Amino acid sequence: MARQTPRTKQSNRMQREEAGLGFEPDPGPNWRRYEERELSPFLEAALEEFGAHGYHGGSVRAIANRVGVTLPTLYYHHESKQNLLVTLLMGSMHDVLVRCRNALEEAGERPEDQVANIVECIVLYMTHRHRLAFLDKEIDNLEPGNRERYRAQREELSVILRRVTLDGIEDGVFATPYPTEAVRAVLSMCQAVATWFRPEGLLTETEVAHRYVAIALDTLGFRRRSKGTGVPGRA
Template sequence: MAEVAAALRADGHEDWRKYGPLELPPILDAALAAFDEQGYHGTSVRDIARRIGVTVPTLYYHFHNKQAMLVELLMGSMRAVLGRCRDAVEDADADPVARFRALVECTVLYMAHRAPLAFLDTEIRSLEQENRARYVALRDELEAMLRHSVRDAVDTGAFATAYPVDAARAVLTMCQGVANWYRPDGPLTPADLADRYVDIALSAVGHRPRGTAA
């Protein structure tokens, strides 16, 4: 099981803006497809095993139960986007506006490129209590990164919002929503969409470009 888990958690990116095809171990790939089509509670372990042509005992050799597959997918996805966002922040250096722009761009790119996996966030309700707490802690870390960039930009006068915490949460929710509707055959590429969302997000926090009067 550890070997299968590592394949998802590694993500393998060298550039946080660049993505290759999503490559999951067969069991997780089948579980993701089943959860997407039928929902977590509508999917059986037998159905997942059937999709990849293995027996149920073989599947249980890798994962203890269906919950373990959901946890691996959700935690792996959150670790992947966090890893990319940490790299994006590092590239942006200390400037809070640059950090904010990078975080929005990075989140939207992930939601577009990994939409089926990111959309699974809607199944957080299906996590058992302990697993949900672990997942929420990671999601809170992502929100905190964005919140700190907004607060820092407010302190420097670059953002005018009177509600930095609420604004950061609203921006993150907007970005995460991309996974609900984005389709690769649509009119916008992930990069085009990310650029557009950066502009929208900057408006939401009351961005004041340098030289603009307060």
């Protein structure tokens, strides 16, 4: 058996921690479906406090008061305000990545269908989980090590979409001469949905997602393979 060095033990521990980060079970092929999600009382209170006052404006005492516990009790479960923010951000990113991997698997081999599913998946998450997704704006308030971990996970979305876009350019279905910038623009507009979407608005989550699929395909310079209407993967 290979010797377990301190670095190996640390790596194994981090992998175990990463595996349990999500707030919801893997939806598998039902990645478009969203059920009621329950955070722990501490995380729900932190989400409300950060949403109302921002990370710097929110206080640990106010979070404890929202839960109805003492500060020592809160610190027993979460060692710091930073830990609460990290847990919320990493859990949210974990869940959207799981859904996007399922969406990509369902899409098949055509790059345009893959882009359509990925964009739909991201926007559905930004609408259904907009309170969690809105916290992405607090990334600069993460401590350096935590920020690096979070950015590494977030970069996976960029990597997936860039790869699919380059495949589409090679396949002749995307015509953008600026794939890196186009992908960055698509991801930015999708992530921004969390800043303005409200369930009581004029558009449903699904309607917003389908519109953003069409906008994303236009941004990438989508060229249809044959005559038809609609966008890939949509009736």
